[in-house]
Amino acid sequence: MNRLANETSPYLLQHAGNPVDWYPWGEEAFAKARAEDKPVLLSIGYSACHWCHVMEHESFEDEAIAALMNENFVSIKVDREERPDLDEIYMNAVQLLTKRGGWPMTVFLTPEGKPFFGGTYYPPEDRHGMPGFPRVLKAVVEAYRNKPQDVARNVDQIVAALDRMSVLNLTGGEMSVELVTRGAEGLTPAYDATHGGFGRAPKFPNAGVFNMFLRAYRLSGNRRYLEMITETLRKMAEGGMYDQLGGGFHRYSVDDKWLVPHFEKMLYDNGQLAQVYAEAYRITKDGFFKRIVEETLEYVLREMCQAEGGFYSAQDADSEGEEGKFFVWTRGEVLELLGKEHGEIFCRFYDVSDLGNFEGKNILHPILTVEQAAKYFKKDEEEIESVLAGARARLFEEREKRIKPFRDEKVIVSWNGLMLSGVAAAYAITGDARIRDAGARTVDFIFTRMFDKGLLLHTYKDGQAKLLGYLDDYAFLIAGLLDLFEATHETELLERAKALARTMVEEFWDETNGGFFYTGKSHEQLISRTKPGFDHSIPSGNSVAALVLVRLHHYTGEQDLLERAEKVLRLHYDNMAREPFGLATMLGALDFHLSKPAEIVMVAATDDPDARGIVQQVQDSYLPNKTLQWVSPDAKLEEISPLLEGKSQVGDKPTVYVCRNFTCAPPVTDWEGLKPLLEE
Numbered sequence: 001m002n003r004l005a006n007e008t009s010p011y012l013l014q015h016a017g018n019p020v021d022w023y024p025w026g027e028e029a030f031a032k033a034r035a036e037d038k039p040v041l042l043s044i045g046y047s048a049c050h051w052c053h054v055m056e057h058e059s060f061e062d063e064a065i066a067a068l069m070n071e072n073f074v075s076i077k078v079d080r081e082e083r084p085d086l087d088e089i090y091m092n093a094v095q096l097l098t099k100r101g102g103w104p105m106t107v108f109l110t111p112e113g114k115p116f117f118g119g120t121y122y123p124p125e126d127r128h129g130m131p132g133f134p135r136v137l138k139a140v141v142e143a144y145r146n147k148p149q150d151v152a153r154n155v156d157q158i159v160a161a162l163d164r165m166s167v168l169n170l171t172g173g174e175m176s177v178e179l180v181t182r183g184a185e186g187l188t189p190a191y192d193a194t195h196g197g198f199g200r201a202p203k204f205p206n207a208g209v210f211n212m213f214l215r216a217y218r219l220s221g222n223r224r225y226l227e228m229i230t231e232t233l234r235k236m237a238e239g240g241m242y243d244q245l246g247g248g249f250h251r252y253s254v255d256d257k258w259l260v261p262h263f264e265k266m267l268y269d270n271g272q273l274a275q276v277y278a279e280a281y282r283i284t285k286d287g288f289f290k291r292i293v294e295e296t297l298e299y300v301l302r303e304m305c306q307a308e309g310g311f312y313s314a315q316d317a318d319s320e321g322e323e324g325k326f327f328v329w330t331r332g333e334v335l336e337l338l339g340k341e342h343g344e345i346f347c348r349f350y351d352v353s354d355l356g357n358f359e360g361k362n363i364l365h366p367i368l369t370v371e372q373a374a375k376y377f378k379k380d381e382e383e384i385e386s387v388l389a390g391a392r393a394r395l396f397e398e399r400e401k402r403i404k405p406f407r408d409e410k411v412i413v414s415w416n417g418l419m420l421s422g423v424a425a426a427y428a429i430t431g432d433a434r435i436r437d438a439g440a441r442t443v444d445f446i447f448t449r450m451f452d453k454g455l456l457l458h459t460y461k462d463g464q465a466k467l468l469g470y471l472d473d474y475a476f477l478i479a480g481l482l483d484l485f486e487a488t489h490e491t492e493l494l495e496r497a498k499a500l501a502r503t504m505v506e507e508f509w510d511e512t513n514g515g516f517f518y519t520g521k522s523h524e525q526l527i528s529r530t531k532p533g534f535d536h537s538i539p540s541g542n543s544v545a546a547l548v549l550v551r552l553h554h555y556t557g558e559q560d561l562l563e564r565a566e567k568v569l570r571l572h573y574d575n576m577a578r579e580p581f582g583l584a585t586m587l588g589a590l591d592f593h594l595s596k597p598a599e600i601v602m603v604a605a606t607d608d609p610d611a612r613g614i615v616q617q618v619q620d621s622y623l624p625n626k627t628l629q630w631v632s633p634d635a636k637l638e639e640i641s642p643l644l645e646g647k648s649q650v651g652d653k654p655t656v657y658v659c660r661n662f663t664c665a666p667p668v669t670d671w672e673g674l675k676p677l678l679e680e
Helices: 010-014 027-036 050-060 063-072 084-098 133-146 148-165 178-190 207-220 223-237 267-284 287-303 331-338 340-349 370-377 381-399 413-430 433-449 471-488 491-508 541-556 559-578 584-594 609-619 671-678
Strands: 040-045 074-079 105-109 115-119 455-461 464-468 598-603 626-631 655-660
Touching: 010 050, 010 074, 027 040, 027 074, 040 050, 040 084, 050 063, 050 133, 063 133, 084 105, 084 115, 084 148, 105 133, 115 133, 115 148, 133 148, 178 207, 178 223, 178 559, 178 584, 207 223, 207 267, 207 584, 223 267, 223 287, 267 287, 267 413, 287 413, 287 433, 331 340, 331 381, 340 370, 340 381, 370 381, 413 433, 413 455, 413 471, 433 471, 433 491, 455 471, 455 491, 471 491, 471 541, 471 626, 491 541, 541 559, 541 584, 541 626, 559 584, 598 609, 598 671, 609 626, 609 671, 655 671
Parallel strands: 040 074, 598 626
Antiparallel strands: 040 105, 105 115, 455 464, 598 655
16 A cells, blocks of 8 residues: 555545555655655546546556656645645646646646646557557656756746736726626527537536526526526436436536436536526426426435535446446346336336447436327326336336445535535525525534634545635635525524635735635645636636625625625626636626625514515525525614614514615515515
8 A cells, every 4th residue: 555545535545555656745745756856746636537547547557657657756646626726736737738638637747846747648558649658757757857958948938827827907997797698699609509508529517607698698688598598407407417317417428419428426516506407497487497406406415415414525437347337227127127018118218228328228318208208108198207207216226226336425615515505596496494404414514524723624534624725615615605594594604604704805815916816825835826717617716706705795785895806806807708608607796796686685583474485486586686684573683784774574564675786675565566676
């Protein structure tokens, strides 16, 4: 066993038995590199990454390749989910060098940690136009030993380019919310009118882009924006991207039809998509979208809940050494389990054939509607629905006996924050107490086990919380707390969000140029301090930080929060105009700020059924730009927020106040009076 045997990361532990003399990231490795004047081989991946497993098997388990690495390099293995700060820096470097990125990532560094060459996956021998890993290793060693001037020149150019990436210019002119609709219009030509989604395969569930289009629909009234997203969401949920038996979304689709997924399931995708599907339900009132929210949360509650309260990170794509094996079926298996009559109905409905649709087996996905199946089999729709429901339950029961994909059981604060937002959206539209309670347990877990001396810790595994939190941890958790506050009306959630926001500003704010650094003042010093604004599979920390600061301003009245948020928006405004796809979440923050949110306050006893009915109507409405508070008439409102002062009940009835842009409408006492105030 190598040094990784002492780590808690499942990904690092997977490599603890490699013949490679791996080091975890730290001073011990760099001290050895300096003492022996060896380059550092930095390998970054994550536990659910299929090609990371492939490269491990082909190269890191190979005795000859490991010997080459051990003789010429100090090798460091990093879990990108534990150390997103390192992943951010060195992925930027690889993209500068190769114009593309991905995992596994392989970067060669000087003993000072500065990159001079890198790439992604390398095969064990020359293959498909790619150089073999041994040839790359020998070439890097040759350059490091015999061409130090070239290495130094590469280092200087890369580090200078990394520094320039954090330099942004403030927009001094007037900002316009029209940027949101212009962004949606600019991306419309990339829409796949046949299968939904944007661009060609592989297709990813771009939650930030989906939300941007929904905002553009609200701003413009152009139903085409809404239709593109609802059609995409429907196609995704009816494809192999979605687990038809167990609920929850896989990472992405390798084809343009959303049929064949990359089978890993990530917590952050399911948190973001639960929120997007809830918004689609609020706009359309289509029960299909609500069902997907409910099933996704069923999956999360069943598979991803840590016993102490947090949410696990991911489930692998592979089981028993095969990608997708857990999820696919043969026609024979289905007929044997269901019997001929019900089996034929199920197979016809879910596209199960003898030939298969994935490597000789079948990924379940509906190709008929219930109405079409009823006509085809000459049965009532109710009978078809009953047969399909029973069949899904039977196949799920049988699937549970299979060896499940590996589950990465570390808890990451930022991803839990994204899931808390999904939990809040699901609870708001379903009222399911199990969902609410899961959110409450997660909040309690984070502040009990992952909070030390006023600072968040990024990751938790096997009873150990470690690594100071990053910007994403603070911003996403604050967003989750605010979303849960608006769904459950627990005042403590708002207080925690306000306290975390103060720490976020103190730790991460760039006092010289504005914006938020990815790492805090208390973090170890790295070769670059990035300030990311572009979304990837998760939103950018700066975009969510800007949004939560604006939201908190509308709860607290604190002008400083608004000024900092506006500075972030001005720093990224030009990029929003140029690249709306990459800054979709930032465009959402811009919309929230410039559209002036509706500040909604319900004054009523928390057990008042009429008040609950009115609030539920609000929760079922698409209101992306709002704040929502429910306060008791006997509470000292000015102590909760100065913005609540003077708001009291009218005639002992549930009373709602709506303020917007420094102006408050007269109080109303029913939904009919409230609804037009929210439509302004």
